Amino acid sequence: xxxxxxxxxxxxxxxxxxxxxxxxxxxxxxxxxxxxxxxxxxxxxxxxxxxxxxxxxxxxxxxxxxxxxxxxxxxxxxxxxxxxxxxxxxxxxxxxxxxxxxxxxxxxxxxxxxxxxxxxxxxxxxxxxxxxxxxxxxxxxxxxxxxxxxxxxxxxxxxxxxxxxxxxxxxxxxxxxxxxxxxxxxxxxxxxxxxxxxxxxxxxxxxxxxxxxxxxxxxxxxxxxxxxxxxxxxxxxxxxxxx
Amino acid sequence: xxxxxxxxxxxxxxxxxxxxxxxxxxxxxxxxxxxxxxxxxxxxxxxxxxxxxxxxxxxxxxxxxxxxxxxxxxxxxxxxxxxxxxxxxxxxxxxxxxxxxxxxxxxxxxxxxxxxxxxxxxxxxxxxxxxxxxxxxxxxxxxxxxxxxxxxxxxxxxxxxxxxxxxxxxxxxxxxxxxxxxxxxxxxxxxxxxxxxxxxxxxxxxxxxxxxxxxxxxxxxxxxxxxxxxxxxxxxxxxxxxxxxxxxxxxxxxxxxxxxxxxxxxxxxxxxxxxxxxxxxxxxxxxxxxxxxxxxxxxxxxxxxxxxxxxxxxxxxxxxxxxxxxxxxxxxxxxxxxxxxxxxxxxxxxxxxxxxxxxxxxxxxxxxxxxxxxxxxxxxxxxxxxxxxxxxxxxxxxxxxxxxxxxxxxxxxxxxxxxxxxxxxxxxxxx
Numbered sequence: 001x002x003x004x005x006x007x008x009x010x011x012x013x014x015x016x017x018x019x020x021x022x023x024x025x026x027x028x029x030x031x032x033x034x035x036x037x038x039x040x041x042x043x044x045x046x047x048x049x050x051x052x053x054x055x056x057x058x059x060x061x062x063x064x065x066x067x068x069x070x071x072x073x074x075x076x077x078x079x080x081x082x083x084x085x086x087x088x089x090x091x092x093x094x095x096x097x098x099x100x101x102x103x104x105x106x107x108x109x110x111x112x113x114x115x116x117x118x119x120x121x122x123x124x125x126x127x128x129x130x131x132x133x134x135x136x137x138x139x140x141x142x143x144x145x146x147x148x149x150x151x152x153x154x155x156x157x158x159x160x161x162x163x164x165x166x167x168x169x170x171x172x173x174x175x176x177x178x179x180x181x182x183x184x185x186x187x188x189x190x191x192x193x194x195x196x197x198x199x200x201x202x203x204x205x206x207x208x209x210x211x212x213x214x215x216x217x218x219x220x221x222x223x224x225x226x227x228x229x230x231x232x233x234x235x236x237x238x239x240x241x242x243x
Numbered sequence: 244x245x246x247x248x249x250x251x252x253x254x255x256x257x258x259x260x261x262x263x264x265x266x267x268x269x270x271x272x273x274x275x276x277x278x279x280x281x282x283x284x285x286x287x288x289x290x291x292x293x294x295x296x297x298x299x300x301x302x303x304x305x306x307x308x309x310x311x312x313x314x315x316x317x318x319x320x321x322x323x324x325x326x327x328x329x330x331x332x333x334x335x336x337x338x339x340x341x342x343x344x345x346x347x348x349x350x351x352x353x354x355x356x357x358x359x360x361x362x363x364x365x366x367x368x369x370x371x372x373x374x375x376x377x378x379x380x381x382x383x384x385x386x387x388x389x390x391x392x393x394x395x396x397x398x399x400x401x402x403x404x405x406x407x408x409x410x411x412x413x414x415x416x417x418x419x420x421x422x423x424x425x426x427x428x429x430x431x432x433x434x435x436x437x438x439x440x441x442x443x444x445x446x447x448x449x450x451x452x453x454x455x456x457x458x459x460x461x462x463x464x465x466x467x468x469x470x471x472x473x474x475x476x477x478x479x480x481x482x483x484x485x486x487x488x489x490x491x492x493x494x495x496x497x498x499x500x501x502x503x504x505x506x507x508x509x510x511x512x513x514x515x516x517x518x519x520x521x522x523x524x525x526x527x528x529x530x531x532x533x534x535x536x537x538x539x540x541x542x543x544x545x546x547x548x549x550x551x552x553x554x555x556x557x558x559x560x561x562x563x564x565x566x567x568x569x570x571x572x573x574x575x576x577x578x579x580x581x582x583x584x585x586x587x588x589x590x591x592x593x594x595x596x597x598x599x600x601x602x603x604x605x606x607x608x609x610x611x612x613x614x615x616x617x618x619x620x621x622x623x624x625x626x627x628x629x630x631x632x633x634x635x636x637x638x639x640x641x642x643x644x645x646x647x648x649x650x651x652x653x654x655x656x657x658x659x660x661x662x663x664x665x666x667x668x669x670x671x672x673x674x
């Protein structure tokens with residue numbers, strides 16, 4: 001099994017704020033890895049650096065061996081990124097949005113058609129894909145975006161709060177999509193979340209992030225047993241209090 | 244066109260043309276508002292002309308002698324004038340009667356009027372305007388009455404002078420003045436006033452059309468980038484295997500296409516609007532530019548087209564750079580507002596004067612602005628002096644390349660996501 005992500009001593013400074021402080025972790029290929037932590041912990045900053053959107057101030061990140069700074073174009077061919085609270089183009093239909101986004105990853109028309117069909121199935125939106133995105137609920141929009149992030153079977157999908165703000169049914173559907181797709185296509189998933197239950201159900205490996213550092217890392221069951229906690233929430237409260 | 248670029252341009256055009264604000268505000272509104280304004284102006288102009296078909300004048304004659312009677316007869320002889328002879332004991336009584344009637348002017352001939360004229364004394368004549376609504380119709384009919392009285396005064400002078408010089412038929416018109424033009428070192432039989440009014444009409448219409456085109460294009464380009472930032476679609480786009488310069492060019496091309504559609508709609512609307520006034524200025528159409536050596540050549544049109552295109556590109560690139568620093572559409576529009584007015588307003592100076600008559604510092608300032616150069620190119624279509632416009636194209640092209648380079652640098656780095664100028668709003672927390 002190869003290493004999908006390798007972050008070493010990652011530092012990011014915004015003005016006087018040290019958002020990441022020597023953040024080190026690695027993710028094996030085909031795993032679902034969750035970053036959890038309070039607001040301002042540095043989760044989104046980490047995901048944005050891995051997605052080649054912002055540059056680290058120090059340290060390094062490699063995605064399948066490619067440096068995110070010096071080989072950003074190569075990294076972008078391997079990943080998809082779903083930002084938190086991302087929107088879609090509201091004057092396009094769901095189908096048009098998928099066709100537009102798929103157009104950058106597809107090899108030819110047949111490949112694009114297959115991608116859009118896959119995305120339509122993943123999203124479960126059916127005929128509503130013919131409607132313009134501006135008429136979608138938040139849950140429908142998120143399902144469309146998750147489908148977009150997975151439609152081209154990326155080697156790594158970076159998902160920032162994939163179920164943020166969704167009701168129980170939509171959140172359940174999105175989690176099921178992620179789990180099933182990662183298993184079927186061996187897609188590596190790196191996600192951030194506030195929802196401990198979600199992380200516990202979904203992730204093979206979890207890292208608790210606070211003040212730009214990883215304070216504890218392991219599988220959900222390892223963490224619970226190590227801290228004698230009933231769930232990840234209790235682990236989080238304990239270690240965040242100690243940090 | 245490469246596939247990724249085509250993909251972006253298609254998306255941009257679809258998104259913008261389906262946005263009701265853009266469709267209504269930039270395409271449909273000019274097509275409706277300008278013709279409506281034209282219709283309203285045409286209707287009111289026609290109403291004014293209608294009001295001049297009959298000029299109602301009251302004459303209150305307190306003199307009843309020969310010259311006074313002659314004035315009344317003269318007014319009665321004018322075809323469009325309807326004279327109401329008003330009998331009254333005083334000016335106050337005349338005023339009451341005039342206000343109650345439909346006359347717009349009253350001529351009061353005081354007692355002794357004729358006697359003063361025949362004896363060489365200065366005679367008094369009072370012309371009153373009857374004020375009701377203060378509208379243009381009232382004002383025009385009063386002016387007509389005033390002009391008629393002036394004609395009568397001139398007739399009196401003519402009669403007196405002619406009587407003094409019975410053997411000189413030219414005494415009243417000793418000068419035969421003709422007005423002609425010198426164009427490109429050649430005398431041409433064209434009235435300079437007509438020529439000036441023609442060229443000035445051109446000098447007004449092009450800056451206005453250019454101003455609207457540039458504002459439209461800048462708004463579209465900045466909205467296009469700012470919406471992506473606001474909706475967080477830009478982050479997704481920038482994580483795609485897509486060359487960021489292609490993304491920039493795609494946005495510029497999409498905005499240019501939609502701005503061009505908007506500009507055509509605006510120009511069609513403006514042409515209809517301007518057409519509403521055409522019947523009042525027949526002299527403009529009567530000038531044969533080819534015959535007097537002022538017909539624009541094909542080359543001059545090509546130079547003008549290129550000049551407008553590079554200026555438009557510079558505006559788009561500027562708008563993109565500016566919108567990079569905004570967090571949302573509202574912020575982008577506010578930032579743009581600070582920038583385009585100082586950039587565009589100075590070029591209106593060229594509507595009223597030539598560049599070389601301005602102070603040297605102001606000339607340099609105008610030449611430094613990219614939007615001045617299409618106006619110089621427009622003027623060159625008539626003068627045929629292409630050096631300045633061609634140099635201008637070179638300058639604006641370099642200016643545009645510099646701005647495009649800055650825009651490309653911003654797109655290539657995290658600045659596109661992190662650069663922010665906040666206009667008095669709180670900084671959101673970075674996760």
